[in-house]
Amino acid sequence: MNSNPEKSWTVEDSAALYGIRDWGAGHFDLSDKGELTVKVRGPEGEAVVSLMDIVSGIEQRGHVMPLLLRIENLLDARIALLNESFRAAIARAGYRGEYRGVFPVKVNQQCQVIEEITRFGARYGHGLEAGSKAELVLALAALHEDGLLILNGYKDREFIDLGLWARKLGYRCFFVIESPAELPLLVERSKALGIRPLIGARVKVSAKVGGLWTETSGDRSSFGLSSTQLIGVIDALKSHDMLDCLQLLHCHLGSQIPDIQDIRAGVLEACRYYVDLIGEGAPMGYLDLGGGLAVDYVGTRANHVHSRNYSLDEYCADIIDVVMSVLDPLGISHPHIVTESGRATVAYSSILLFNILDVMHFEAAPLPDALPSGAHDLVRALFGVLEDLATTDLQESYNDALYCRDEIRELFKRGQVSLRERSLAENIFLAVAQHIASRLDGLGKIPSGLAALKESLADIYYGNFSVFQSLPDTWAIGQVFPVVPIHRHGECPSREGIISDLTCDCDGKLDSFINSHGERNTLPLHPLKAGEEYILGVFLMGAYQETLGDLHNLFGDTNVVSVRINGDGSFDVMKEISGDSIADVLSYVEYHPQTLFENFRNTAEEAVRKGKISLTERQSLLEEYSASLRGYTYFEK
Numbered sequence: 190m191n192s193n194p195e196k197s198w199t200v201e202d203s204a205a206l207y208g209i210r211d212w213g214a215g216h217f218d219l220s221d222k223g224e225l226t227v228k229v230r231g232p233e234g235e236a237v238v239s240l241m242d243i244v245s246g247i248e249q250r251g252h253v254m255p256l257l258l259r260i261e262n263l264l265d266a267r268i269a270l271l272n273e274s275f276r277a278a279i280a281r282a283g284y285r286g287e288y289r290g291v292f293p294v295k296v297n298q299q300c301q302v303i304e305e306i307t308r309f310g311a312r313y314g315h316g317l318e319a320g321s322k323a324e325l326v327l328a329l330a331a332l333h334e335d336g337l338l339i340l341n342g343y344k345d346r347e348f349i350d351l352g353l354w355a356r357k358l359g360y361r362c363f364f365v366i367e368s369p370a371e372l373p374l375l376v377e378r379s380k381a382l383g384i385r386p387l388i389g390a391r392v393k394v395s396a397k398v399g400g401l402w403t404e405t406s407g408d409r410s411s412f413g414l415s416s417t418q419l420i421g422v423i424d425a426l427k428s429h430d431m432l433d434c435l436q437l438l439h440c441h442l443g444s445q446i447p448d449i450q451d452i453r454a455g456v457l458e459a460c461r462y463y464v465d466l467i468g469e470g471a472p473m474g475y476l477d478l479g480g481g482l483a484v485d486y487v488g489t490r491a492n493h494v495h496s497r498n499y500s501l502d503e504y505c506a507d508i509i510d511v512v513m514s515v516l517d518p519l520g521i522s523h524p525h526i527v528t529e530s531g532r533a534t535v536a537y538s539s540i541l542l543f544n545i546l547d548v549m550h551f552e553a554a555p556l557p558d559a560l561p562s563g564a565h566d567l568v569r570a571l572f573g574v575l576e577d578l579a580t581t582d583l584q585e586s587y588n589d590a591l592y593c594r595d596e597i598r599e600l601f602k603r604g605q606v607s608l609r610e611r612s613l614a615e616n617i618f619l620a621v622a623q624h625i626a627s628r629l630d631g632l633g634k635i636p637s638g639l640a641a642l643k644e645s646l647a648d649i650y651y652g653n654f655s656v657f658q659s660l661p662d663t664w665a666i667g668q669v670f671p672v673v674p675i676h677r678h679g680e681c682p683s684r685e686g687i688i689s690d691l692t693c694d695c696d697g698k699l700d701s702f703i704n705s706h707g708e709r710n711t712l713p714l715h716p717l718k719a720g721e722e723y724i725l726g727v728f729l730m731g732a733y734q735e736t737l738g739d740l741h742n743l744f745g746d747t748n749v750v751s752v753r754i755n756g757d758g759s760f761d762v763m764k765e766i767s768g769d770s771i772a773d774v775l776s777y778v779e780y781h782p783q784t785l786f787e788n789f790r791n792t793a794e795e796a797v798r799k800g801k802i803s804l805t806e807r808q809s810l811l812e813e814y815s816a817s818l819r820g821y822t823y824f825e826k
């Protein structure tokens with residue numbers, strides 16, 4: 190061990206500590222200045238930009254934190270990578286079908302994101318998957334004709350009619366039958382409009398997959414047809430002379446599948462269905478394997494819920510391999526492979542940036558050399574524990590200290606110990622706890638009673654954001670994201686902390702972080718510096734988070750800025766969206782900002798009448814109130 194890590198800390202130490210090159214997938218790194226950088230590849234080679242430079246450019250344009258930053262190039266890079274990887278695997282294996290990717294709109298419906306995916310994706314014929322009427326409506330306006338349009342979800346008459354018209358317009362639009370009840374309406378509307386649909390059948394695969402979203406697969410999954418229902422669909426199509434419309438088999442095993450063996454097993458089962466559908470006389474031609482391609486949030490490349498034990502190349506090669514191994518012996522021609530990768534496409538391109546407002550430490554204030562005369566016996570006993578620490582067993586000392594502290598708290602409640610005595614006791618206890626915590630690393634085995642001690646002493650960093658609005662999955666399903674300061678990486682992050690948000694909710698915090706073993710409960714952070722912002726970034730958060738967020742405590746949408754990085758390392762601001770104002774969020778919960786203002790003005794006028802405030806005071810008060818209505822819902826400096 191280094192005798193003074195704080196002195197000799199380097200940017201390399203930081204890169205390793207925060208695992209940046211492991212989860213960053215080549216998109217993120219650190220500069221020599223210790224700032225987090227984004228790397229993009231263009232025709233002219235690699236361009237690298239510091240996030241601090243982007244932040245200062247955005248702040249100069251008047252946007253404050255918290256801020257959702259989108260890097261358009263990273264969206265493009267992911268789409269290119271997905272398509273190129275499948276193309277390479279197809280070429281290597283001599284596979285005779287094509288890859289036809291679609292982006293599932295539900296993973297990020299934001300206009301800027303969908304526009305960029307369809308604009309850039311056009312060169313690959315990348316399509317969209319819509320799971321609701323609203324998603325279909327936006328997809329029809331965004332999609333080029335080459336891309337597939339896969340329609341999942343429950344479909345009412347309006348949904349079906351819109352899809353049928355889209356078919357007539359030339360879109361390659363597939364109605365995926367998820368339940369037997371959907372088919373009669375589709376058949377009826379198709380006959381009424383005289384438009385023959387392209388049909389897909391979604392099957393339930395029995396292969397169980399691991400991960401956080403296992404419910405999507407297996408017998409009890411609420412999506413897809415059982416084998417008996419599938420036969421019903423085939424027979425119904427035959428009876429309406431529409432079996433030729435059935436051209437796609439759909440299966441979605443779940444999201445974020447960590448184990449490649451589960452993917453192989455699912456694809457294998459899907460192929461068996463495919464074979465039998467051909468046997469039933471359906472033309473087929475498309476095999477849609479849904480989503481599930483995982484993001485390695487922790488960077489460990491392991492079979493772990495927040496990671497994955499395979500690379501993108503392996504994913505593509507294994508799918509092609511399994512399909513060929515089932516179809517080739519039967520002489521069945523290779524279908525086009527469709528996947529609906531959402532998470533792996535958009536996670537990288539968005540970064541939540543927020544500043545730290547304050548830190549709470551759990552540290553002893555300086556203690557007196559000796560106790561005041563007349564100090565309570567229990568306080569004396571506690572002080573004795575502190576003095577004897579060097580020579581006694583740590584667990585025993587901790588037990589004694591805890592006993593004394595709790596007794597003193599009891600006496601305080603009964604009025605037998607004063608506030609000053611209690612404060613002294615709490616401080617001595619903290620000194621004992623800190624001393625013990627500092628010695629734990631030197632022990633071979635940490636006593637179980639002390640295992641949580643370090644966490645209980647961790648700092649609380651107060652971040653200017655809302656978990657519920659910006660990172661709902663961390664709260665709802667225990668998702669972890671890489672959280673990393675975007676600067677100061679040349680300095681040792683000498684503190685350990687958790688991050689609390691602005692909401693008054695005990696769930697409004699980040700207390701699970703990535704590390705090389707998977708997860709840890711505290712994050713190494715830098716001490717705050719007077720007069721200098723400390724900015725953290727939450728990375729890989731572009732999937733699912735943006736529209737799941739809610740208005741808890743009435744914290745609204747954050748400012749959103751999209752940038753495009755140029756080949757020379759400069760960047761252009763492509764789109765700026767101001768976050769919700771207070772008037773905006775109040776109107777979401779049915780208040781009328783104008784009425785609120787008028788009511789408040791009446792209250793102020795009443796106060797003038799009663800002589801509580803002057804007319805000038807009334808005016809400044811009203812100006813302040815109306816400025817608040819127009820202002821940001823987050824902490825403003």
Ligand SMILES: *Cc1c(COP(=O)(O)O)cnc(C)c1O
Binds near residue numbers: 443445482530
């Ligand atoms: C949610 C969903 C996806 C996206 O899955 P990812 O794991 O994010 O790629 C794809 N297809 C369907 C049907 C879905 O419901």
